[in-house]
Amino acid sequence: MSKIDRKRLLREMIFFRRFEDRTFEAYMERKIGGFLHLYSGQEAVATGVLEVIQADRGIGFDYVITGYRDHIHAIKTGAPAREVMAELYGKETGSSKGRGGSMHIFDPSVRFMGGYALVGQPFPLAAGLALACKYQKEGRIAVCFLGDGANNQGTFHETMNMASLWKLPVLFVCENNLYAIGTAIQRSTPMVDQYKRLAAYSIPASQHYGQDIEVVMEAAQSAVDHVRSGAGPYFLELLTYRYRGHSMSDAGAYRSKEEVAKWVQQDPIQILAKRLIEAGELTEEEFKAMEQAVQDEIDNDIVRFAEESPEPKVEELTKYVLEDKPNPRWIGPLEAQGGGHG
């Protein structure tokens, strides 16, 4: 990886951290409603895996799908950060035109096929995207991000069975942050190492340290190579940690201060920054300037765009339920001639 790449990735992770912190502030100001699940602490996972997957844009975007902790996956896939913020504000300029909110960011223009708020639901949808990739033979793959809690849903087992049976080109990325909402992993499954569960489905799987983006990228590269080769799915487990509670309504009291402090010491941004500074690729001053520039961009551009954007029109409440202008030949009205009963 080049020096420039490492600096860019550092800046991206700072951007993602600040983006989430800013949404926290906007939520407290009551400008963002509903549920809000933040990604802070896990940045190296989405940044590293998606950097590898979409390094080769010759074939265009691969499909990416995820759960409800989806803002950063969307932005790193290519959804404009302005539109993601506007979606959180419920504005017409949002990624889903204000109809989806935090948990349902979509941007099919970059093949980001959504965040979903039913735990485990994206597994089969991802396999379906992969089925289409395999059938259409354009060289694409599908990538599915989900937390460790999702692996206890039936969809995990059903989908792994079919994905393996049909050798679908899908990369499952398990973001193991050790908690399913507020329940510690050892209290929800006897098999704490998630990658070991895949042996039951003959899917190759491995576990890696998810706080070091270079470790993530190396692991992701070999997983992606496997999937792109046509050998079938791969399950990548990355050990990570979320700093905040599950959502804004969760203070995270089920975790000890010592545990949180231990993980904050393993901050993905600090790990990479320290490495770059020690290697002489970055100075402390440059790092600080980078943080300031990101903050300015988010406050002056991203948030401003969201705040100044219009609300959806009330007369469009029922738009997008069904197709706007379906072909009347298929849909209606009923032909005058030729009744169904002869």
Add this chain to the structure above:
Amino acid sequence: MAELAYWEALRRAHDEELANDPMVIAMGEDIGVAGGTYKVTLGLYDKYGEERIVDTPISENSYTGIGIGASMAGMRPIIEIMSINFALLALDTLINAAAKIRYMSGGRAQCPIVMRTPGGTAHQLAAQHSARLARLFMGTPGLRVVTPSTPLDAYGMLKSAVRCNDPVIFIEHESMYNLKGEVPDEEAFRPLEGAEVIREGTDITLIGYNYSVHWCLSAADKLAQEGIHAEVIDLRSLKPIDRETIRRSIEKTHRVLVAEEDEAPVGVGSEIITGIIEDCFFALDAQPVRVHAADVPVPYNYHLEKLAIPDAKDVYQGALKVLGKV
């Protein structure tokens, strides 16, 4: 004009749509090598291969979800679920995903899937193989729900459903697969919306959908022997409902009965009669009546099953009640 059985009509629609568009695939349990529980995909595996006619494991929620995911990437899957009871396992992907993806993406993504499944009671299949559940899907925004009652509609509506960009719940009936009817030799489409007056009359309107249409027709025959002219409406689509056709008929007959195989509480008839009260209260000369299933799990015993599920006789007697003749 050929006479086809309902299952043959569905099979022909599959064949033509698979031939027409390479993005059309069929998925489901036993539909490939085994040819389908109701023969609807018989021979298509040999003709189109395993990539187009996909035999799935018994995993309804996830294979339906796989169909939905594939549809988001440009495919047009026809998903067969062997019995509507098993569709309950797929409700998450159908109701929480397929029905909502267009809306919660602000119209940027869509799920053009068809979920085909037989609802209804056949012969002594007992509680877990006799559900109807049309009412469950018609209460979900973002879905289309169609209930073809003839081979012509089965053929033409399935072709339309495959080409429709919305998710379509296509409800068949276990007792209708061998029903015969005329289907034109040339390609034809039947629209997914719009009820149809299938028998003209002046004295009472009988409204049915799916199998209950046939009870209405046979009740109308019996009423005719007594000089009563019943008009029969085949709803064809439960979502959306064609309230206009119902209104026009009631303004002519001033009396109405709704026949459904679903149970009554929160049934299809509840919705239809509410619409009638809203649209044509002052045109009614008598209280509307609904004929519906008993509010019990369907029993295995032959006689008890008969009691639980209505038939043409119940429609006939219900009509006499509306007409004030009992």
